[in-house]
Every structure is written in C-alpha cells, then in structure tokens.
Amino acid sequence: MITYRHRRVVFGVTSSPFHLVATINHHLDNCSEPLKATAAKLKKSFYVDNCVTSVESEEELNKFISESKKVMLDGKFDLRGWISSPILVDKNVENTSILGVIWNVKNDTLQCNVNFNNVEQKLTKRTLLSVAQRVFDPIGFTCPTTIIPKKILQATWCKKLTWDQELPEDLAKEFRKWIEQAYAINDCVIPRRLTSVSIQECENSLHVFSDASKDAYSACIFLRSKQGDDINLSLVLARSRVTPVNKITIPRQELIAATLACRLSVTAIESLALPNCAVYYWSDSSVVITWIMCEGPWSVFVSNRVKEIRNLSPTSAWRHVPGHLNPADLPSRGINPKGLLESRWWEGPEWLRLDEGHWPVANFALNSSEADLERKKTVTVAMHVEEESFLDRFTYFSSYIKLVRMICWMLRFKKKSTSKELTYEEFEYAENILIRLVQKRCINSLVNDRNIQTFVDENDILRLNTKLSLGNENYNFKFPVILPGSDPIVRRLVECRHIELKHAGAQTLLNNLRQKFWIIGVRNLVRNIIHRCIRCKRFKAKRCQAPTGVLPNERMEASTAFQHSGADLAGPLTLRSGAKAWIVLFTCATYRAVHLEVVESLSTGTST
Template identity: 30%
Template sequence: MVFSETSKIYDPLGMVAPIVVLFKVLFQESWCYGLGWDDPLPEALCKRWCNYMGELHHLKQLQIPRYISYPSKPVELLGFSDASTVACAAVVYCRVHAEGSYAIKLIAPKTRVAPLKPISVPRLELNAALLLTKLITLVKESLTLTISNIVCWTDSEIVLHWLSAPPRKWATFVRNRTAEILDVIPRSQWRHVRSEDNPADCASRGILPTELIEYTLWWSGPSWFALPEPSWPSNTKLNISSSNPLVLVEENHKAAIVLCANEIDNPLLLLSSKISSWWRLIRIVAYCIRFINKKRRRREGYSDYELQQARIQLLKGAQAHAFFKDIDQLQNLQQLHCKSTLIRYSPFIDESGVLRVGGRIKHVDINYNIKFPIILPKDAKISLLIVRHKHEINMHAGVEATFALVRQKFWILGCRNLVRKVIFGRKTCFLQRRTTSTQLMGNLPSARVQPSRRFLHCGLDYAGPVRIKYSKTRNPKIGKAWFAIFVCLSTKALHIELESDLTTDAFLASFRRFIARRGKPSDLYSDNGTTFHSAKRALNELQRLSTFHEDRAEVAQSLANEGVNWHFIPPSAPHLGGLWETGVRSIKLHLR
C-alpha cells in the first residue's frame, strides 16, 4: 500500500520533491524491516505514514507557473546540491534579466535516497554534486534556449576542496566522481553557499506539504538571486585545510617501495634458494665458473671436471654458512668445542676443502665417499635438493631406500626426517602409498573360537604330488606321493599323513592312522573339489578323489559309522577353507 500510494503522486518534473522524498525514505525503511507486500507497517512507521497522508490534500492549493522566460533573452542556469544522512538532492533554477529586473523560475529538482551501506556525509555531498551535474546536463539538452552562464553551489567545503585538486590525488571513490563532475562543470563555476541559503537542503531532508507551499526559498531561490551577480555573496576562501582528517582519508596514498640490500657472503646460497633442481643448479654454477675463468668458447656440454667443481663450490658454501666456527677451528688445528654438533662425527677437511665425517675405517677398500661422507646441515636448500634428486632418479624409492642412497655420499644431519618430508610431501608418492579397500569378512565359525580338545574339529586338504624313492638301491624307482593335511580348527596344529595314491582306501587308511594318533574328531571340513578344476595336469588324480560322488559318498558313509560329520564348503568359496590352505602353503614352503 505504501508503494502504491506513493506512485499515485504524479510529479514528472520533481516540483514537490521535498514531499516525495519523505515517502521514498519511508519505503526504504519498510524494506529494511523485511516486510512483505501485505504485511502491516510497524507502529513508528505507521504514525509517520498517516501524518504524511493527512497532509497530501494541501497540494491541491499549489500552483506552479510553467512559463520560463522570453525566447530572445539569454538564460542563466543556477544549481544547488545538498545531502543528509537519508537522501541527496539537487535543484536547478533559471534566471532571466528583462525589463530592469530578474525573473527566477524553478526548472527541475531531483532527489535520491542514501544507500543502505554506511557512507560518510562528505561522500554523500559529493554524490549530490554529481547528481546536480547530471541534472544540469539533462536540462541543457532539453531546453532550446540560449544558456549564457552556469553557476553551481554546495554547502560542503570538503567537496569544493576535492574539486580544487586534480582527481588523481584522491582515492578511487572520490577520483571517479570528481573527474566526472569537472568534465561537465569546471571548478571556476562551483561556489560555496550557506546551508540557510541552500534550497536543496529541504529536499535532502524532506518537509510536509503545508510547509512547502509557503517555503519561498524552494520556489524562488535565495533572496540575492534578484541582485546582479557582483552583489552576490562573495566566494570567500575555504576554511578547510589539507590536513583535515576528512580530507586526508580520501587521499591516494601510494605505497612506498623500499629496497633492502642484504650482504651475502656466498651468492651461491641465494642462487640455490631460487632453483628447484639439484642437477640444474650444478649446471648453472658450472656455467658461472666457466664465465669467471673466461672460457667463453662455446661448447656442446660441460666436462666432468666442471661439474665436479660446481658441486664442490655448492657444498663448501652450504658448509661455510652452517659450520663456519667448526671449519675455522679445524683449519687452525684446534679442538672442536664440546657443545659443537659435529664433535661426535670426528670431522676433517679433505683436499678440496669439503668437510667430511671421520672414522677408523681409512684402510677399508670401499669408495671414498662411503667411508667419509660429506657433512651437510639439514636446513640447507641443497640438502633438500639432493634428497629430492636421489628420490626421483631411483624411481621414487621409499624412505629407507632413499635414506640409504643419500648416505652413500652425504651425511645430512637429521636426514631421515628430511627424507620423510620430501617423500610424504610429493603427490606422486602419496598416490602410490594409498591402500585399496578390502572386503570385510564375516564372523568366524563356532569351531574356530570355542575352546575344545585338539583335533576335535579339523579341516582336511591334500598337498602334492612330491617325488619319492621306493627303495635305497643304486637306481631306485621314483614315484609320486601326496600329503593328507589335517588342521585343528581350535589350535591350528597340523597333522601330516603320507599317501602313495589318491584312492578312497588310501585316504581311509590315513584317516584311521590319524584317529589312532590324535583321537577321533567330531567334525571334519574340506572343499568339494571345485577348487581343483583349473589346476595343472599333475593334480588330476587329486581332483578325482574330491569330485567323484561315489567315492565321496563312500568316505562320508564310513565316517558316519565312526561318528564323524563331514562338512563340505560351498563351491567357489576358497576363503572358507583358508585355514587348511595356509597349512598346504607351509608344507610346500618347507619342501622347496
């Protein structure tokens, strides 16, 4: 209803803008409450709404002359801008000199509510000045009269100060708006006015219809409009200074660039911190050494001597940065300090000036780098590059393998942690270490978890064949034999019986021997032969024992007479017989 009634006020030229702005502000506040179209207004807003609506009928008394001036006379456009915390306003008048006096007419006002985002009053005043600039541009394009002069007023000294300086001096918000204003209206046409003489003040705050009808400042402008321009209030010097906080906050402060030069004893340390490859770092240093030695002759590659010299320079630079005190003491043939981190390694300096680990294995016939590895600090960049290089050239080896490869030439303090950091931080190695999901197995049968006499519940499987001698003569006959493996389900104990063939009688004989030795089981478990279908040809005879129904039935009947229950696992389910399959594996492992 608020929006509907506000829209009924037909004012295309904005002549009653001080009244309409009250309804605009009211509508904005109702939107902030989150009200729907049909929701009632809060009590505070409802009282204001009723007060405004009760005053609207006074607008019927208002008469506004539409005639502006004589067509042959030049016209002056005079504009005012003002802003409050709730709205911005601009108003444009025309002044024509005719018949010894000045005729002042209201042409076009414009209002705009302040944004919901909090914004300072000087910025709102600047928005009002920009609104006035756009309004004057619109009036100039609409009128067909001759415009002789344009003068604009604002009561904000800060806005005038912003307009007096180049736009590039200010921050983005002020810079963009001042540039747009000065493109249309130059600074010489902007003046300061007191708030009491500013007609736009009532439009930025809003007044009721009864007050607007008799408000001559709105309809005719300030009283000095009727005087010649030299008699207008002088545009005195602004009282605001550049040190005002409201001005300083909008200045475009450029960040000061400070160059700090650090004195580095060894430039190789700075170079190593910018290179991510050990091999590339060596080649760069080798090129630098070639340049220093004035070997400018172009070559296809680097010699082994040049690369070796580059390695030595890099290693010496890292050691000199981390162990300079220890190196100085060793060069002066002094004893290391008792709190030195290298005292436990008995270090010495070799012929190339590289610090190495000492020891008592000088006469061992192995590589010199293995006997006396090069000492490096763990926080040096080249230590990280060396570990990374060893890890990559050895096909992304694991922690222990990479650690052993590094130790063959270098003794990095805290090397194991550094190796872990390199390997665990690489995406390729992380993806290789990920584990695959495994199937969650079912519950174990009661025979596996209930305590019982050994071999009371047992599993059965065959292993073989194996080749055996039938006699101890010089040329014995070689034959085949099989193992019948009985596994206790409770204790996982194994009982092995040797069989000469895979017949039913041979199995029953081995089973009787098993009972005589271990006691009669109550339950016997085995597979039903489907696990042997794809076995090798050498196991075909073993398959016959488990697959023929006649033999299996005969064995089962014999066991039933003995009071033994024979259970067959389901087909294609070898995991149910994992216990005796493990026993078969153990037998084969020891017979290799």
C-alpha cells in the same frame, strides 16, 4: 511474379519509434541548404512525433511554421495541430498536454495533472509504488513533496514487507496524511518562460545548489537573468532522491548530492545553449568543499566522486552557502503538498535577486579534520630487493643431472660440435664449472671457517686439506670438494644421490657423499631431504595391526575328545608298491588332540 514493398511504419511494433526517428533524422540531414537552420531546429525539437521548441517573436514563429511545413512535406510528413503562447494560433484551446505536463496556453504556465481519487483503502507496498509513480514532473518543481511517498516506500523495503502485505500503522498514518493534501500538487503552477524578456539580451548565470539529509539528497538549478535593474529567477531543473538503504555518513551523502548537481548542470547547459553564461555551484557542507578544493589521497568512494565533480565543474566555481539559505534544503527534507504550495520554492531564494555583493558569505574555513577521516590509509613497506644472479637461473631444473647436462650442451653449442652423445669428460668438465660457480657465490662462508684447512687445485676448485694426503685412496676422497649446504644447487645434488642409492638411509647417503664432497651442514640437509621424500615416507609407514579374533564356544566348553573336530588332507605320498596315499588329519577343537589315518583314494565310499 510481383514483389510488393512495404513503405509504412506499422503502429505498435517495438521498432516502430526507432524507424520513425531514424527516418525523420535522415530526412532533416538531407534538407536543402536554404532551410538548413529550420531543419536543425526541428531535429533538436522532435520527441517521437511531437515537436516542442521556443521562438523569440511572432515573425520568427510564422517563419518557423511555414518553413517547417515545407521541410517535412518534402518527406510526406504533414505537420498540423500548432499551438503557441502567448500568441494564440488556435484560440479555442486553453489547456493541452505537452510531454505529460499540462500547458495552459492562455496563461502560458505549466502544471501537473494527478488523480488520487481511486487509491485503494488497503494500503500496501504495491499501492505506495503506484501512487509514487503517478506524478510525472520532468522539471522537478514538485520534488519536495513527491519524495515523501518514496521515503515511505523505502521504509517498507527496510521492514521486508511483501507487495500485498498491509502497511504498519505508523507508515499508513504518514501516507494518509500526505494523500489527503495531494490535491494541492495540481495547484502548483509555474511559468513556462524562463525570463519575461528575450533571454539572449540578458546577463545570465546558472546557480546549482545541492543538499542532503539523513533520508534524502537533492539538487536544483536556477537561472538568474539580469536586464538593467530587473532580475528574474526561474527553476530550470530539480531532482531529489532517497538515500541508499545501507546508511552512510552525512558528508558522503552531501558528496553524492554535489555529484548529482554537477550532472544536472551539464544537462542544463547543453539544453539552454547560453553563450557566456557563468555557473556557480553552492553547497552548505564545508567537508564536501574541502574534498573538492584540496588534493589528497581520499578513499575510493570520495575519490571517484571528487574526480567526476572536477571533470564536470571548475573548482573555483564552488561556494559555501548557509543551510537556511540553501533552496535545495527543502527537497532533501521533504514537505507536505500544502506546504509546497505555500512555499513557492520554485521562485528561487530572495538573496539571488540582490547584487552579487549582497550574496551570503559565510565564515567558511576548510574543514580538514572531518575531511581527513576519508583520507586513504597508506602503508609503507620497506623491502630489500637483491639482484638476481646468473646462477639463480639454473634452479629452473629440478634435477641435478639435467642441470649439468644443460651446461654440457651450452658448452658444446659454443664449440659448434656436431656429436650427438655427451661424453664423460664433457660431463665432468661441466660439473667442475658448476662447482666453481657455487663456491664463488658462497666463498666467504667457506673460507672463514677456521676449523678447516683449504686449498685451490689446478681446476680452481676449493678443496679440504685432510690428514689422508699420504694415503693410497682416491684423490676426491683424500681432498673432497667443499660445498655450502644452504645452496639450492647443492640440495639438488643430494636429492639426486638419494634417488640413485634407491632411497637409502641417512648414514648410507652421508658415506656416499663424503667419497667426493665435504658439504657444510650435510647431516641436517640429508635428514631434511629424507623427511620430505614421499617414497621414503611410504615405506616408513607402520602396517595396520588386525585385532585378535574371539574364540568360538566349541573351543571353550568342556567336552569329550574329538567331539568338535576338524579334518584336512596331507599328501600325496608314494607307497612302496608305487600307489599313492594320503594322510587324513583329524584335529580336536577343544584339546588340540591329533589323529592320523591313511587313505588310498580321495573318492567318497558308497554304503551298502
């Protein structure tokens, strides 16, 4: 048997891109030591099977090409099709596609290549989605104009239009106006290089701007590079997004924009890898800066985003910029393609080309009044917490008998007794302990009652001193134990007696309890227990009364006697002869007359 091993990646399989990237990364991680630097740069620069990177000089370019070929050739990868600018490797190539963007090699510029010629005449939501996704712009320099079809698309969702339903006249007119100028997007050209000189030799700073309007919010990042008296500005990243369908306040939208700006700044800082690069964050919302600067129990919406902003950026780096000087204002409002081409907003604001002393300083003060609208509402509740007493743990048992038996077993465990059955003496002793604990907890309410006289017996149990002390009755009857009716353990005692007496009435239960106990408020307690007893409720329920039946016509119409009659048999009777006989009872249905006959057999006679 011959076993074959497949050693090629099949094109078109879902897992093929992962296999390719994993294989390339594994090969670059195991590269030889002299080529480690080139392998690390290759690993960071590969996107599927394309390598995109930048070098500082022609010597570094030639070295990178030769070493890259050598590194990848060890893994049987053939790197070819090299294109560079401004040093041309292949002078016959003028324009090439790099990750979906057109790169003019001779001019070293980037631009989009969008074709809007085949747009359908019938404008629907499906058409809008198709057009809105045709512009591929990873940098975001066209986002001020590409936000317009997205806003129109959101309006169709708000109007709940179907995918193939024709747009209303106002939305169709707005979209046609934009599509007529869409060709200008291809004329928007930006330089590929962020600086005209080596970026490592410049004094660099990143400026992150954010802004929001009622329909969209945006964020953009500019790199300011200063070398001597020369200052260069370049757009690094920009994003604009439509606001949520469920409209929120402008300050909240400004906060969302600030959060987006912080996330973009993390991406830009990691990608550029510039050492000692200062980062400035700009916003024209005084409310957002107040939320970021000040501590406070903000609402959940504000608190979550402020927490993320503080984790991604220092609070001291946030500054206020007037709205008309904020470059993020254009992507948040939107502009037609011709206006975008004329604005050249990707070149950055002019005031950033000045020294820091000439940067705009607005008369800014923390806006606490509007910021406090998002302060979390706090409710102060005063609670009186009582410590749990040891006696409260006994309420775990719903039965009074089980409660006393549990105390018996606790006392037996203390004595280390080996007997398996509880005696009456043990049960009585445990009950006295429980009574003393209940009386001790409510001693003030029992003693302060001036209408009764009490004393403490030899078992330290509080009893009532009655007028029956000279009688021959039982000691518990003459001197009953005083108990509070409000205690939950006493309630379990009354419930137990109610069940033992087979759900007797209130007066019977009272008489039984007073044989041994004098419970304060016992009458109301007994009534409440009987009222809540399910079985007592069932027996007290009234039986259902059936309505009186309607008399038939035979009982009401005038007729002769026995015209309508009924028959029945009574017996048997024993005659003197010893034979059996039966009485036939004939009843008139109209007059209730009765006729009796005697028969000696129950069989039906035969007719001759």
